[in-house]
Amino acid sequence: MARRPYRRRKDVTLVSLLLLVLAMALGPTPSSAAGTDWWNPTARPAPDSQINVTGEPFTGTNAQGEVRGFVDAHDHLFANEAFGGRLICGKTFSEAGIADALKDCPEHYPDGSLAIFDFITNGGDGRHDPVGWPTFKDWPAHDSLTHQQNYYAWVERAWRGGQRVLVNDLVTNGVICSVYFFKDRSCDEMTSIRLQAKLTYDLQAYIDKMYGGTGKGWFRIVTDSGQAREVIKQGKLAVILGVETSEPFGCKQVLDIAQCDKGDIDAGLDELYALGVRSMFLCHKFDNALCGVRFDEGGLGTAINVGQFLSTGTFWKTEKCTGPQHDNPIGTAAAPEAEAKLPAGVTVPSYASDAQCNVRGLTDLGEYAVRGMMKRKMMLEIDHMSVKATGRVLDIFEAESYPGVLSSHSWMDMNWTERVYGLGGFVAQYMHGSEAFSAEAKRTDALRDKYGVGYGYGTDMNGVGGWPGPRGADAPHPVTYPFRSVDGGSVIDKQTTGERTWDLNTDGAAHYGLVPDWIEDIRLVGGQDVVDDLFRGAESYLDTWGAAEKHQAGVNLAKGAPATASSAEWNPFTSYAPGRAVDGTRDTRWASDWSDDQWLRIDLGSTNLVGRVTLDWERAYGKAYRVELSTDGVNWQTAWSTTSGDGGLDTARFTGTPARYVRVHGLDRGTDWGYSLYEVGVHSG
Helix, strand or coil: CCHHHHHHHHHHHHHHHHHHHHHHHHCCCCHHHHCCCCCCCCCCCCCCCCCCEECCCCCCECCCCCECCEEEEEECCCHHHCCCCCCCECCCCCCCCHHHHCCCCHHHCCCCCCCHHHHHHHCCCCCCCCCCCCCCCCCCCCCCCCECCCCHHHHHHHHHCCEEEEEEEEEECHHHHHHCCCCCCCCCHHHHHHHHHHHHHHHHHHHHHHCCCCCCCCEEECCCHHHHHHHHHCCCEEEEEEEEECCHHHCCEECCEECCCHHHHHHHHHHHHHHCEEEEECCECECCCCECECCCCHHHHHHHHHHHHHHHCCCCCEECCCCCCCCCCCCCCCCHHHHCCCCCCCCCCCCCCCCCEECCCECHHHHHHHHHHHHCCCEEECCCECHHHHHHHHHHHHHHCCCCEEECCCCCCHHHHHHHHHHCCEEEEECCCHHHHHHHHHHCHHHHHHHCCCCEEECCCCCCCCCCCCCCCCCCCCCCCCEECCCCCCEECCEEECCEEECHHHHCCCCHHHHHHHHHHHHHHHCHHHHHHHHCHHHHHHHHHHHHHHCCCCCCCCCCCCEEECCCCCCCCCCCCHHHHHCCCCCCCEECCCCCCEEEEEEEEEEEEEEEEEEEECCCCEEEEEEEEECCCCCCEEEEEECCCCCCEEEEEEEEEEEEEEEEEEEEECCCCCCEEEEEEEECC
16 A cells, blocks of 8 residues: 555656657747746846847856856946946946936036046047937947946846856045036945945845846855855856945045044954955055055046045155066146146146156055954955055065965056965956957966966956957957857857947947957957966956965964064163064064174074064164074074065065074174064964
């Protein structure tokens, strides 16, 4: 009796299978009934943009268990909400539909003659046809800096074309907002950042609703690398929140006086982390209380320098660079509309051509913020930081073996690339044209091979930077439509929205939906190897993020340990005793007498395996010095030495060696003073 129900169910199942086979033989089964096209929404708005990609998006990992796909490490989905809300026209999405989302700013009607930011940044008179949906006669375009390029359906096309990671940098600039003629909201930077974060979550819900409910859409905001890997294994797009703003947490500086403190930094970092932000810039465009910036060039640079003055009371200041790294050539071209904002009698200064480095580096508050980000396992963006600031950041990360460093869109000195890779960081290149992008990718190809990493791009869409123009229909190796995605599973045709169809060959990278076309152009111009490196980009980005999450601060064996020295500079008001170099704070320091042969000795209390020593020099640094080890304090061996010290934060790494005593032995001073160290750290490895 126990068997009979089972046999009856089995018979029914066999009959059902036979009927299903018969139905399939007699006619097609609608895909909607089959329910296999998970990548298509069940209720897309109508009308809406076309996607023009067919085929199932790839899912899962490769044979090595690595995620696959491209990474855009730098995009601005909601920059239209920045700068007072009227600098960039159009929305990423709208509950009222595409006609409401893709329309121009009111002041651009009827002919664009009031598109002031357009002609400030791009020349000409700014005139254009303001009509977006459905005709799109003049925008979006590769050289239009004030119109929406990130409509959600265009991002969907990029995802369907193989992109699996998107970093949405929440962006604004309070000074640009304040001086721009049109605005409809406050210029407070943190208010704008909060709004853009909220709208990113709203966009996720908007897409989820098309797919039948919470969690079902392809646009997934993630807050840790494990979530990102799971999302990508499902074939969906992992979205990470970042921040790129000029005065985060209110940390501006006026006449070189900081307008924030450590409490503001802690509260700001905690708030951003709670919003889901996992990467950020500490400075952008203007020097602030945290760091100096890498300059902008040309007329835009002059306009930004005016903004710097209006924000801080000072213009950029330059000095001769001390090494091969240098900041961008400083903008000196005229920018009449911006310069008109200066007070009477104030003019933008001229700059010596051989002084190309910002005098401002990483401030003490900036260093506090960097260490606060490390504590929270956040990734730091070094693009836009001055050479002096970037060098200090890399010194700090190397001293702590912290991998969470990003260069997301070609705004750091390229001489830093190997240092970033050596830390375990990630590098992406700005979305240049295929020829320039491929050439730069090949220049650094050997480094990626050496460190076994992939590559990324930073589209910077909505970032008022300009994007690849058309190579021309007659250019060699044009993109031929339709073409297959890199994984081979999808077919990509020309993209159509409303009455307009875009062709990369003749339109350039006019909006985000043309990212797959641009990658195909790179394949044709630069070769499959470049695209293969890009296809490994998502894995490498997540490697960096995951390593930052797992990082554990090493135990400093020297902190609080007894210290002696050959000498200590005498001062009736301040102590420069040896113990000041191991008391755990940069507010104190050891300083020696003003002669070459000096030493600082630290007693670790017991024998330990020592493999790394960090030295945070004051201005009086050692040009030639040795790190020496001993188990008994009598017999010493040299573990590491240099004759080319340049101050700052040095990290001496060497094979782990048993030692109770560590001695820093100065041989040749870098200045006329003695040797002076804020802190010495001793670590096992």
